[in-house]
Amino acid sequence: MARHPSRGETAVEGRTPTVYDVADRASVSIATVSRVLRTPEAVREATRERVLAAVRDLGYVPSGNARALAGRKTGVIGLCFPDHDALEEEDRPAGAGAGGVRVVDDRRRGAAPSSPNLYFDEVLRGAEAEAWRRGFALMVAAGRGPARDVVVNDVAGRCDGLAVLARTVSDELLTHVARRLPVVLLADAARAGGDLPDGLDHVSVDNAAGMQALVAHVVSGLGVRDVVYVAGPADSPDDAERQRGLLAALDAAGLDRAAVEHVRGDFRRDAADVAVTGLLGRRVPRALVCANDQSALGAMDALRRRGLRVPDDVYVTGFDGLDVGRFTQPPLTTVAQPMAELGRAAVRAVVARLTDPAAAPLSARLPVEVLLRESCPPVDTPM
Amino acid sequence: MARHPSRGETAVEGRTPTVYDVADRASVSIATVSRVLRTPEAVREATRERVLAAVRDLGYVPSGNARALAGRKTGVIGLCFPDHDALEEEDRPAGAGAGGVRVVDDRRRGAAPSSPNLYFDEVLRGAEAEAWRRGFALMVAAGRGPARDVVVNDVAGRCDGLAVLARTVSDELLTHVARRLPVVLLADAARAGGDLPDGLDHVSVDNAAGMQALVAHVVSGLGVRDVVYVAGPADSPDDAERQRGLLAALDAAGLDRAAVEHVRGDFRRDAADVAVTGLLGRRVPRALVCANDQSALGAMDALRRRGLRVPDDVYVTGFDGLDVGRFTQPPLTTVAQPMAELGRAAVRAVVARLTDPAAAPLSARLPVEVLLRESCPPVDTPM
DNA sequence: TTGAAAGCGCTAACAG
């Protein structure tokens, strides 16, 4: 007895075909259709051919949702980011546009703000690659505005596991969601220690060690005493870790921690520009150690406007290893994070947890690399 | 009579909670639970509170798949890319890494290959933003290797609509999939005309006009006669369009088309490097017009190794408007595509089609912008 | 090798 009595032998035009339609057309049961798609070798060749033909004729594409529901797993991994830098745009009509060209002299635009999220892009790329390699689809969600929690909750419902970047959602939601599926936290190094929701897995980079090595180069290698730190947002665990590295380097060099002034940025270029401009109104330090690359770019903007040269007048360092740092004038000394690898590692961690739910909580710590470039060069060529 | 008689009043430990569990705990029916989640105002306050409490207590997250199945729509839009540049990596153990730092002198590395897919990254970002703004989740898939079709088919089954970049999958699969859900083709300008699978929507940029304007600048503006074109892959519709623009510009300037030599690249930096190196073994043209920015970077690599200066000895132009072009030495003259906008427009097109399946096929054509920078400067300052 | 039947977890009429 057909479960769908309304379905006769002929597929109703306009409805998307289902297993039933294929089964009808191939004169087999829906079970056989399913087998042809999942375990072809379990079906006699002739039957298989018939089914496949029906699939083609009907334009049948199996419903991933039904599959997921019946199979009790989605085959999807979710990746959640914090807000993009308010990337919002107005509604532009997308009508059959006319095309067109404008020619502009782009020489004097200086270094206009580069696209905001290189960092996430790279993480995403790594995650994407790894997910597909492992046979999972990847769903991305940049939580924007107050709806972040809602969005993440939504994504959680569609995935087998989740990778969430630091500071994307409230701890509350994180805990809630983690009860239902494996959640891996990314780049939230400072919290790997303790106050994390129960036994979440965790992947991060060695912020502190990276910053420590970098600052060691500045104070011990180059012998700089007059350093200013351009900090990140107060609530950033990453920044906190980097500050720890900074202090550790000062201690190791026998310097007074208080000797290093901090100015507050928020990881964004323009904010750092403003902050450093303010600083320069008072004094010009020998070195600006910035919490991230974007900030370093902003710092260089400010220095340039003041007519100060890098590295001759002021050393500048960043953190992240954005590609753009290789092309700035001068190239930017920085600490390179393995961003794509971070994405990869996160997906691996999710998959591992899926495979063995009972395994001990993982806390992977990826190594970083200090890249000495002209903005704060190696010792052998100080200039 | 309960549909799930096995479910008593107590949620079985270890099973992910469902509507039934929540309903039990709140002493309501599953319908009420569903209402609380979807149309809260349709439920009495007291009841609602109880249900919400149960949701929290149980750690309930609704199954997106069940929702999609019952609601006959997924709320997901898929975005499919062609292969990344063989970004494959070996399995590295992701164990509880030890962290670490390496310090390297990065000054002489020259312009090492920058990350490969800036272009897609930007498109992706635009698509992601627009999708969420419209209330859709975004699923990404970079079809790698021969499994591309499989992957796309898989994604198709999970989405309400699909945006597919040119050359990602076979036409056959495209047609097949398009029978089931709306498919928007991206950046496949050359085919907007005719041989597309029936009535697919289409979003692209004005490749031809952009290249024509750029080359007009080179031949008419700067008066260059000796031009070599560094082409893209032979099967790239985008490259084909750009070549059309090139020829149009030559025609307009009254030049012989045959006067412009073509060397074959494939959009990748290293390939262009090799091709141009070969070319330079024979002769040094006054201008190298490259099919895309990556190729232009490769061309500049080759020129640099030969000790040739840009723009003094050779003009170089790219196409795409990658951010990195603003930071190269010299900055790269190029045609900027609105990449993020391309992603946005694609998602808008999918949503539009979903909203009105009967609408006439859309073929949006986004405007481009010629950015004259030092590698091939404006006329008023030739050097 | 194939078919019948029982769900997967949720939404959406339709009653009450």
Add this chain to the structure above:
DNA sequence: CTGTTAGCGCTTTCAA
């Protein structure tokens, strides 16, 4: 305002 009842399209025993 709330409960009952069909499915949504597929996978998966269990039999035949």
